[in-house]
Amino acid sequence: MQILIILSSSDPEIKWNAVRFGNVLLGEGDDVTIFLNGPAVDLAAGDSATFPIAEQAKLFSLSEGVLAA
Incomplete structure (x- = not known):
């Protein structure tokens, strides 16, 4: 299945959860x-030990997820 996630928030927790959700979907073959x-x-703004956005984004990209802006 093809999935599009539209992310328009600057909140680090929301960004982190959106990318994590994308990684779960990639793991299921989407x-x-x-x-x-x-x-x-x-x-990457707001990246921290609590919300490791950069780490999740790297995993997303290496798993053939597409980031578009």
Whole structure:
């Protein structure tokens, strides 16, 4: 199945959960694209030990997920 996740929040927890959800879908064999809109374009902003956005984004990209802005 082809899945599109539209992310437009700058909240680190929301960004982290969106990318984690994308990784789960990729693990189930779906084709996933995350479209970054507005304040979400700076995906790594807010990266921390609590919300490791960069780590999840790297895993997403290495798993053939598509990030678009």
